[in-house]
Amino acid sequence: MEAAASSLVSIAFHGVAYGMILYVISVGLSVTMGLMGFTNLAHGVFAMAGGYILTSSISRFGLGFPLALGFAFVLVATASVVLERCLYSRLYAASELEQVLFTIGLIFMAVAIAQLIFGTLQQPVLLPDALRGQFRLLGREFPAYRVFLIVGSGAIVAALWFGVERTRWGAMVRAAVDNRVMAQSIGINTKRLFALTFALGSGLAGLGGALGAEIIAVQPTYPFEHLVYFLTVVAIGGLGSLRGPFVAALFIGVTDTACKYWLPQFGAFFIYIATIAILLWRPAGLFGVRA
Amino acid sequence: MAPGRALRGTGVKSPVGYAADARLRWTEGLPWLAAVAAFFLLPDHLSFGARVLTYILFALSLDLILGYAGILTLGHSAFFGVGAYAAGILAAKLGLTDPVLLLAVAAGAAGVLGIATGAVILRTRGLAQLMLTLAIAAVCFEIANKATPLTGGADGLSGVRITPIFGLFRFDLFGRTAYLWCLLLLFGVWWLVRRLICSPFGATLTGIRENPDRMHAIGAPVYRRLVMVYTLSAMIAGVAGALLTQTNQFVGLNVLGFEPSGELMVMLILGGVGRLYGAFVGPLIYLTAQDVLAKQFPEYWYLGIGLMLVLVVLFARGGLLGIADGLVARVRRRAWA
Numbered sequence: 001m002e003a004a005a006s007s008l009v010s011i012a013f014h015g016v017a018y019g020m021i022l023y024v025i026s027v028g029l030s031v032t033m034g035l036m037g038f039t040n041l042a043h044g045v046f047a048m049a050g051g052y053i054l055t056s057s058i059s060r061f062g063l064g065f066p067l068a069l070g071f072a073f074v075l076v077a078t079a080s081v082v083l084e085r086c087l088y089s090r091l092y093a094a095s096e097l098e099q100v101l102f103t104i105g106l107i108f109m110a111v112a113i114a115q116l117i118f119g120t121l122q123q124p125v126l127l128p129d130a131l132r133g134q135f136r137l138l139g140r141e142f143p144a145y146r147v148f149l150i151v152g153s154g155a156i157v158a159a160l161w162f163g164v165e166r167t168r169w170g171a172m173v174r175a176a177v178d179n180r181v182m183a184q185s186i187g188i189n190t191k192r193l194f195a196l197t198f199a200l201g202s203g204l205a206g207l208g209g210a211l212g213a214e215i216i217a218v219q220p221t222y223p224f225e226h227l228v229y230f231l232t233v234v235a236i237g238g239l240g241s242l243r244g245p246f247v248a249a250l251f252i253g254v255t256d257t258a259c260k261y262w263l264p265q266f267g268a269f270f271i272y273i274a275t276i277a278i279l280l281w282r283p284a285g286l287f288g289v290r291a
Numbered sequence: 292m293a294p295g296r297a298l299r300g301t302g303v304k305s306p307v308g309y310a311a312d313a314r315l316r317w318t319e320g321l322p323w324l325a326a327v328a329a330f331f332l333l334p335d336h337l338s339f340g341a342r343v344l345t346y347i348l349f350a351l352s353l354d355l356i357l358g359y360a361g362i363l364t365l366g367h368s369a370f371f372g373v374g375a376y377a378a379g380i381l382a383a384k385l386g387l388t389d390p391v392l393l394l395a396v397a398a399g400a401a402g403v404l405g406i407a408t409g410a411v412i413l414r415t416r417g418l419a420q421l422m423l424t425l426a427i428a429a430v431c432f433e434i435a436n437k438a439t440p441l442t443g444g445a446d447g448l449s450g451v452r453i454t455p456i457f458g459l460f461r462f463d464l465f466g467r468t469a470y471l472w473c474l475l476l477l478f479g480v481w482w483l484v485r486r487l488i489c490s491p492f493g494a495t496l497t498g499i500r501e502n503p504d505r506m507h508a509i510g511a512p513v514y515r516r517l518v519m520v521y522t523l524s525a526m527i528a529g530v531a532g533a534l535l536t537q538t539n540q541f542v543g544l545n546v547l548g549f550e551p552s553g554e555l556m557v558m559l560i561l562g563g564v565g566r567l568y569g570a571f572v573g574p575l576i577y578l579t580a581q582d583v584l585a586k587q588f589p590e591y592w593y594l595g596i597g598l599m600l601v602l603v604v605l606f607a608r609g610g611l612l613g614i615a616d617g618l619v620a621r622v623r624r625r626a627w628a
Binding site (some may be wrong): 098101143231234239268 | 361398411415416418419437564592596601608
């Protein structure tokens with residue numbers, strides 16, 4: 001009985017930590033797809049970039065962990081604005097097929113570049129001493145880093161939700177998601193709003209990739225391997241929604257962890273079956289604004 | 292007429308509206324002349340040639356649903372893989388070694404999967420459809436990966452033995468039989484697909500691609516047409532997969548998953564999507580370039596592929612054949628002036 005309870009707690013704990021990371025990475029994708037209608041399969045590239053920035057700025061340049069996290073966010077956000085202005089914005093009016101092809105092209109390039117710079121090996125993450133070891137709570141031991149992940153991601157999520165629900169910028173984003181043309185006609189500069197939101201979403205992906213570098217291994221094939229997971233979070237959650245992907249990410253995180261623990265021989269099978277079932281039941285996702 | 296969302300700006304135009312011109316032009320004989328010439332002139336490269344022909348068949352099946360019907364899929368390799376594994380498992384485990392029978396079974400298996408999944412995914416659009424195709428392909432990959440006793444898992448399925456075609460033509464070491472066998476099948480499928488595209492059925496497909504709502508409004512059975520073409524395309528992809536099994540006498544896990552789907556899409560885009568012969572040009576150039584360049588510069592190969600995709604989308608939406616069409620049109624205009 002005690003063993004079963006402890007494995008349940010352990011699965012829930014690791015699943016939530018994984019789900020939180022998935023959410024921080026994918027929420028930007030949900031917002032940009034809902035806001036701009038852009039099918040950006042290359043979102044995982046930003047997460048991978050965040051992971052590489054974190055690992056190399058610690059191991060090569062000897063930066064501290066918090067500073068490295070900040071770097072991951074700022075650098076990825078800045079780079080994404082450049083990409084958005086120069087490349088993505090040319091394809092806002094293009095067909096879905098072209099957006100898919102274009103972003104697959106970006107993934108191919110990012111994978112090759114990562115391989116050229118960092119090689120094919122997985123990057124080790126050097127954690128600060130404070131985050132190693134165990135954390136005692138209610139008579140159980142938890143890995144300290146996972147606790148930090150849950151708390152840190154929770155803070156990010158809270159800040160994001162406050163920003164979208166309570167600030168002027170958030171109101172403008174919500175207005176533009178609901179009706180872009182109307183938002184534009186009442187004087188919202190949607191072009192600038194898009195760039196800003198895109199940068200924030202990508203920066204969050206970078207931050208998520210950096211935070212999660214210990215859970216989701218940082219290696220060149222990252223954007224391909226985890227693409228299905230990021231897309232699943234968005235598709236199940238629903239485009240343009242904040243709550244939906246949160247529920248979806250936690251669901252995927254916990255289910256995936258449970259399946260890998262109890263039924264390792266089935267691999268990621270259940271996630272895909274669940275995705276298919278949910279999308280057949282609600283094609284627009286659980287909390288989708290539109291299909 | 293306003294072009295629809297699926298293929299807007301790809302440069303696909305037809306002088307007689309949506310129905311393609313059914314008359315054979317002399318240029319359409321060129322691919323077959325080249326293929327026969329290659330058989331005699333490049334006897335050392337026939338195995339490679341068989342691979343190219345197989346992928347042309349596969350690309351043709353994708354062109355049918357993506358280029359003509361506008362169904363966006365990231366999981367077309369599911370049908371290719373099911374065909375390959377169906378033929379492989381029957382030949383290696385059950386001792387069913389007749390190539391024609393294997394092709395029929397592979398087409399049937401892929402067709403059943405096509406109609407079952409198509410009936411479901413074609414009710415959705417956009418992101419949901421994209422995700423469903425991706426998830427279904429991922430499920431197929433997981434099954435092949437885990438059902439080791441049947442499929443060999445990550446090690447692949449070896450021990451595939453194939454008896455001579457019609458009991459007469461044995462698969463030889465130089466790929467002569469394989470090459471001609473692939474060419475014969477490709478010719479048959481090309482004829483079928485060409486007839487289909489030029490028929491009213493093909494015109495309905497193009498109409499659905501451009502504007503499904505309007506096709507609904509004029510009374511076309513949109514959903515039924517889509518399921519039909521999806522199933523047909525799955526069967527062709529299954530035949531291509533079975534051909535790969537027969538010519539390689541091996542099935543690897545790399546016939547399934549996201550990567551072969553993405554690679555196939557790259558080939559089709561390179562040649563020109565929504566054109567019958569884009570599916571011919573793309574795989575030929577892609578596989579040749581891969582054969583030459585990927586060995587010499589493996590680390591730059593994917594960089595080049597990515598760059599090419601980005602450039603094609605930004606500047607040359609009709610692919611290589613689109614560029615060729617543009618050049619021909621320019622020369623003609625100059626000749627008239």
